[in-house]
Amino acid sequence: xxxxxxxxxxxxxxxxxxxxxxxxxxxxxxxxxxxxxxxxxxxxxxxxxxxxxxxxxxxxxxxxxxxxxxxxxxxxxxxxxxxxxxxxxxxxxxxxxxxxxxxxxxxxxxxxxxxxxxxxxxxxxxxxxxxxxxxxxxxxxxxxxxxxxxxxxxxxxxxxxxxxxxxxxxxxxxxxxxxxxxxxxxxxxxxxxxxxxxxxxxxxxxxxxxxxxxxxxxxxxxxxxxxxxxxxxxxxxxxxxxxxxxxxxxxxxxxxxxxxxxxxxxxxxxxxxxxxxxxxxxxxxxxxxxxxxxxxxxxxxxxxxxxxxxxxxxxxxxxxxxxxxxxxxxxxxxxxxxxxxxxxxxxxxxxxxxxxxxxxxxxxxxxxxxxxxxxxxxxxxxxxxxxxxxxxxxxxxxxxxxxxxxxxxxxxxxxxxxxxxxxxxxxxxxxxxxxxxxxxxxxxxxxxxxxxxxxxxxxxxxxxxxxxxxxxxxxxxxxxxxxxxxxx
Numbered sequence: 001x002x003x004x005x006x007x008x009x010x011x012x013x014x015x016x017x018x019x020x021x022x023x024x025x026x027x028x029x030x031x032x033x034x035x036x037x038x039x040x041x042x043x044x045x046x047x048x049x050x051x052x053x054x055x056x057x058x059x060x061x062x063x064x065x066x067x068x069x070x071x072x073x074x075x076x077x078x079x080x081x082x083x084x085x086x087x088x089x090x091x092x093x094x095x096x097x098x099x100x101x102x103x104x105x106x107x108x109x110x111x112x113x114x115x116x117x118x119x120x121x122x123x124x125x126x127x128x129x130x131x132x133x134x135x136x137x138x139x140x141x142x143x144x145x146x147x148x149x150x151x152x153x154x155x156x157x158x159x160x161x162x163x164x165x166x167x168x169x170x171x172x173x174x175x176x177x178x179x180x181x182x183x184x185x186x187x188x189x190x191x192x193x194x195x196x197x198x199x200x201x202x203x204x205x206x207x208x209x210x211x212x213x214x215x216x217x218x219x220x221x222x223x224x225x226x227x228x229x230x231x232x233x234x235x236x237x238x239x240x241x242x243x244x245x246x247x248x249x250x251x252x253x254x255x256x257x258x259x260x261x262x263x264x265x266x267x268x269x270x271x272x273x274x275x276x277x278x279x280x281x282x283x284x285x286x287x288x289x290x291x292x293x294x295x296x297x298x299x300x301x302x303x304x305x306x307x308x309x310x311x312x313x314x315x316x317x318x319x320x321x322x323x324x325x326x327x328x329x330x331x332x333x334x335x336x337x338x339x340x341x342x343x344x345x346x347x348x349x350x351x352x353x354x355x356x357x358x359x360x361x362x363x364x365x366x367x368x369x370x371x372x373x374x375x376x377x378x379x380x381x382x383x384x385x386x387x388x389x390x391x392x393x394x395x396x397x398x399x400x401x402x403x404x405x406x407x408x409x410x411x412x413x414x415x416x417x418x419x420x421x422x423x424x425x426x427x428x429x430x431x432x433x434x435x436x437x438x439x440x441x442x443x444x445x446x447x448x449x450x451x452x453x454x455x456x457x458x459x460x461x462x463x464x465x466x467x468x469x470x471x472x473x474x475x476x477x478x479x480x481x482x483x484x485x486x487x488x
Contacts, residue, residue, distance in 0.1 A: 043128045044080065049117050052083060052124070053102045054110050057093075057137045060144045062111050069118035077116060081109025082129045084136070092133050107132045138166050142176045152203040152210050152401045156188040163189075178411060187403075190214045195223035198230060203401035208233070209379050210403045212240055219244055228252070335437060337464035342435040345449065348458040349431055353424055354392035357455050364423070367451065370444045371426035374433060381429035382406060389424055396421075446472035453477070 039045065072078075083104040090097035097105070106113060107129050116124045132139065141158055150158070162168045162176075163185075170182045179185065187210055191202055194217050201207025208216065208230065219240075220226050225247070232243040235253065246252065359367065371381075383402050389395040396417045399405040409421050430448040434441070446469055452458035459477050460466050469476050 039085075039128055041128055041130050045083075045126045045128060046123050047083065047104060047126050048122060049113065049124050051102050052104045052106060052113060052126075053086070053100045054113075055106045055136070055140065056096045056100075057140045058106070058110055058144070060110075060140075062114065065111055065115045065118060068111060069115040072112070072115050072121070073119040077112065077121075077125050079109070079112065080125045080127045081112050082107040082132065083126045084130050084133050085128070088130045088133050089136075093137070107136055135166075138162060138168070138176070145177050150399070150401070150404065152188060152213070152404065153191055153199045155401075155404065156191045159185050159188050160192060180407060180411070184403075184407065187211070187214045190217050193217040195227055198226060203403070209383070210401065211379060215240055334464055337462045338435070338437055341460065341462040341465040342431075344461060345431060345434065345452060345458065348452045348456040349427055350388055350391060352427070352452070352456040353388045353394065356394070356420070359423065359451075359455065363451060363455070366447065367423070367426050367430065370433075370448060371429040374430075374444050376429040376433050377436070378429065380432045381425055384432060385421065385425040385428035388428065389421065394420060441468045443472050446474045449476075450474045 084107050086097060086100050086103055086105050089105050090100070104126070109126075113124060141162070159173055162173050163170065168176065170185050173179070173185050174182055191199060191210070191213055194202070194213060198207065198213065198216075202213045203210060207213070212233075216226050216229060220229065229240070229243045229247050232238065232246060232252065233240060236243075238246075379402070386395065386402055386405055395405070396412065396414065397405055397408045399408055406421070409417055412418070430444070430451075434445040434448055449458065449460065449465070449469060453460075453474075453476055460469060466476065
């Protein structure tokens with residue numbers, strides 16, 4: 001019955017069989033667009049490349065995409081990119097999306113998107129992934145964390161954001177970024193308690209390492225006090241515990257008459273900072289000298305029981321001070337020789353690292369024994385080793401902070417890189433120990449130079465260093481004359 005029914009015309013009173021056939025009409029064009037299906041998560045799309053924007057949270061260095069572009073031009077796009085609707089992205093991150101004017105924003109695949117454009121293609125295959133919007137910032141940071149060259153304070157701020165803004169626990173941050181443990185995150189978060197001036201230089205050549213900075217923030221609450229203690233460490237080359245002891249005792253240098261301890265001729269700022277306790281500190285720093293030398297000034301005309309007695313003794317002490325110049329050149333000459341010898345050894349070590357030096361099993365065992373069993377400054381050694389490796393192009397990662405760099409190496413799974421960094425760090429530990437001007441050389445320092453001679457073709461040129469080697473029966477090349485500056 002339904003099949004026999006026909007549509008009635010206008011004004012019909014029935015009897016449709018008597019009506020003339022009606023002419024069918026096409027639906028209006030707008031009716032065709034009205035029935036399109038909305039895009040849904042998981043849909044495979046073919047999108048005009050100009051309708052897509054890069055992700056503002058992806059600050060990864062994309063590198064050279066020329067070869068990728070050539071491959072796409074020849075073989076086509078082999079893997080889809082992932083995109084999100086900009087409208088959905090803007091709901092979650094309105095500030096980041098304010099300059100995006102396209103319909104889509106990339107989730108993954110920016111290198112492929114740019115390579116497609118370089119290849120001259122107009123469209124790109126993509127998968128819609130709006131489900132990634134709430135967590136895309138965290139995902140991209142985790143993906144790029146070990147690729148980027150973040151300063152420690154930048155890591156600290158990102159960890160804080162993940163913890164506070166993203167609601168992740170410390171252990172979740174560790175798992176997401178594949179870190180060694182909660183202590184790594186906690187040490188970075190502690191840096192946020194430092195004054196801004198110190199925050200900017202932590203992990204750089206001009207600032208403290210992460211360990212020292214963390215301990216500094218943990219020992220002092222006032223930012224001005226932290227700056228004072230750091231200034232003391234910088235100016236006098238002493239350890240943090242020693243600087244804190246001096247600070248709490250009120251034993252601070254007089255700004256009007258600053259003096260640098262004489263024994264710090266061949267020390268570099270990296271040689272002392274993170275050494276927790278150094279037995280030579282008390283011996284190399286004379287706390288009473290400046291006070292005694294300034295006490296007699298202004299003392300005329302007001303004799304008191306406390307000052308009347310010492311009036312003559314300073315005159316007696318003036319005799320030794322006049323004879324001091326005969327000894328001071330000897331001390332300065334030795335320090336100058338040690339400085340020259342340190343520079344020469346450092347140059348040899350750099351050359352060895354750049355040439356990927358190889359050691360015998362016996363040499364390796366002896367090197368590790370000196371580095372691990374003798375008293376060494378590990379933070380300074382790690383920083384020096386990292387610098388050598390970076391200059392030689394063998395660091396493996398472009399990470400400036402020393403702790404972050406060694407963490408990345410250890411987690412890399414690259415056995416060759418781990419071995420290279422380990423041996424280089426052991427070599428640096430021995431060199432940092434040898435260059436420490438606060439201590440006298442021993443047989444371990446001489447054996448360190450013997451290794452440089454055997455493996456790195458090192459030629460000791462200073463009279464002082466040659467004398468030390470002779471003392472411990474270490475042979476060295478004799479063809480070169482000693483440094484002219486080192487002779488009396």
